[in-house]
Amino acid sequence: MTAEKIKLMGLFETEADAVAAIADMQALGWGIEKVHSPVPSESIAKVLKMRKSRVGWFTLAGGITGFFAGFLLAAFTAARWSLIVSGKPIVALVPFFIVGFEFTILFAVFGNVIGLITQANLPNFNYSQNYAPECSADQYGILAACGPEESGELEAFFTERGARIRTFEAAPSVA
Secondary structure, three states, rough: OEEOOEEEEEEEHHHHHHEEEEEEEHHHOOOEEEEEOOOOHHHHHHOOOOOOOHHHHHHHHHHHHHHHHHHHHHHHHHHOOOOOOOOOOOOOHHHHHHHHHHHHHHHHHHHHHHHHHHHOOOOOOOOOOOOHHHHOOOOOOEEEEEEEHHHHHHHHOOOOOOOOOEEEEEEEEEO
């Protein structure tokens, strides 16, 4: 059995109106699919109870891996060739720490990029689906999906809070 969903977006003029509408929607049990904002907003993230990004952990893991990879590569190379210069030890710590530091930076960048791609679910080829261009300029958009019988209630909810309504076609979902 397939159920048609209607997607409605309420477009708000101010951040405060959008935050209040999000809080009211959560209190009334309406499901929020996405929230679009022209600028990053801590208050919207706070009311949505968004979790902190995990990208930093990818960067840390990449940096630690890079340090040991660089240090071990330099140590292995020096030990393999056994080039003794002026009686200095084959595995000298200070020069190898420099190589380890450089590899730390390189692998931390790799880890950061991998973390960004995986945590942001990139690439997203449907980025413009259910998006209002006004949200890139000066509007805050709250996208919600509901059944056809509830669409009037959701429209009234957005209108009471001073939002303009934008309707999107939703693909049928399997229930």
